[in-house]
Amino acid sequence: MNGKKIALGSDHAAFPMKEEIKKWLTEQGYEVVDYGTNSEESVDYIDFIYPAAKSVAMKDTDLGIVFCGTGLGASYVANKVKGIRAALCQDEFSAKLSRQHNNANVLVLGGRILAPTRAISIVDLWLNTPFDGGRHQKRIDKISDIEKKECNIR
Ligand code: RB5
Numbered sequence: 001m002n003g004k005k006i007a008l009g010s011d012h013a014a015f016p017m018k019e020e021i022k023k024w025l026t027e028q029g030y031e032v033v034d035y036g037t038n039s040e041e042s043v044d045y046i047d048f049i050y051p052a053a054k055s056v057a058m059k060d061t062d063l064g065i066v067f068c069g070t071g072l073g074a075s076y077v078a079n080k081v082k083g084i085r086a087a088l089c090q091d092e093f094s095a096k097l098s099r100q101h102n103n104a105n106v107l108v109l110g111g112r113i114l115a116p117t118r119a120i121s122i123v124d125l126w127l128n129t130p131f132d133g134g135r136h137q138k139r140i141d142k143i144s145d146i147e148k149k150e151c152n153i154r
Pocket of ligand 1: 013045068069
């Protein structure tokens with residue numbers, strides 16, 4: 001065990017990728033909380049991404065990794081949850097910077113975009129890159145301010 005609890009959520013389109021990542025995370029000693037889906041039967045990505053992202057926001061898990069075919073729908077959903085900064089990353093550079101500069105707490109991957117080995121390389125880098133803090137914290141605080149204001153809008 002390396003002590004970190006990772007929430008996973010995906011739809012049918014990314015189910016095989018979620019399973020690959022789950023296996024890799026377990027081998028690395030992470031604790032995985034899998035919010036589904038559990039097969040390639042067609043589902044709505046919203047129903048699986050929302051609980052996974054919510055668990056990160058509620059601090060039931062430390063970080064989340066969510067998936068759909070492109071990663072787009074999953075990123076829309078995760079970023080609706082207060083406190084979530086979900087980064088859709090299709091390359092290592094974005095993955096690294098999403099942690100260093102944006103302190104992303106959810107990684108989003110496209111199961112129909114990335115080869116499994118590439119996805120593992122992105123996940124590995126993302127999990128092992130710390131937040132730089134400093135000037136970036138001020139910017140994240142500004143995002144949180146917007147979140148607070150927007151919560152009052154119907
Ligand atoms: C499912 O067909 C697909 O629309 C979904 O996985 C995702 O790519 C949506 O953004």
